[in-house]
Amino acid sequence: MRINVFKYLIEGQSPVFDDPGAVEKYLREIYAPFGDLSDENWRHLARFGARTMPNNKFSLAWDPAIAQAFLVVDRDVDLWSIHDRVCCPVLLLHGLLSDILPTSIAHAMTQRGPHAVLVEFPKIGHAPALMDPKQIAVIAEFLRP
Numbered sequence: 641m642r643i644n645v646f647k648y649l650i651e652g653q654s655p656v657f658d659d660p661g662a663v664e665k666y667l668r669e670i671y672a673p674f675g676d677l678s679d680e681n682w683r684h685l686a687r688f689g690a691r692t693m694p695n696n697k698f699s700l701a702w703d704p705a706i707a708q709a710f711l712v713v714d715r716d717v718d719l720w721s722i723h724d725r726v727c728c729p730v731l732l733l734h735g736l737l738s739d740i741l742p743t744s745i746a747h748a749m750t751q752r753g754p755h756a757v758l759v760e761f762p763k764i765g766h767a768p769a770l771m772d773p774k775q776i777a778v779i780a781e782f783l784r785p
Contacts, residue, residue, distance in 0.1 A: 673765020
């Protein structure tokens with residue numbers, strides 16, 4: 641069963657959970673594209689990705705209103721003019737299984753604007769969790785003076 645996280649975004653609310661284990665189970669499903677995370681990583685995401693409500697239940701630690709901007713846009717938005725004005729070094733971490741950023745666009749981002757440094761991660765969706773030591777090492781190397 642696939643959980644539709646956008647349902648909660650559109651409704652402007654967060655799902656409610658009885659315990660931290662239920663939060664972790666939910667996050668494992670909706671964030672499966674983060675990649676092959678350890679049990680310790682998933683527990684970490686659940687611990688810091690949820691908040692205790694006054695009734696001792698748990699909700700996600702996010703702002704469900706974030707979806708409002710997406711609800712008013714009914715077409716694709718061309719962001720190239722913004723990208724082309726960026727004048728600082730850019731590290732583009734691209735999950736090859738992203739359903740948001742096509743590989744062709746990621747490669748185009750290395751050819752224009754700030755000429756991003758592209759690092760691609762196989763078997764990862766749009767947002768690498770950045771919990772894997774190899775992913776962290778990529779960032780550390782990029783930031784090294």
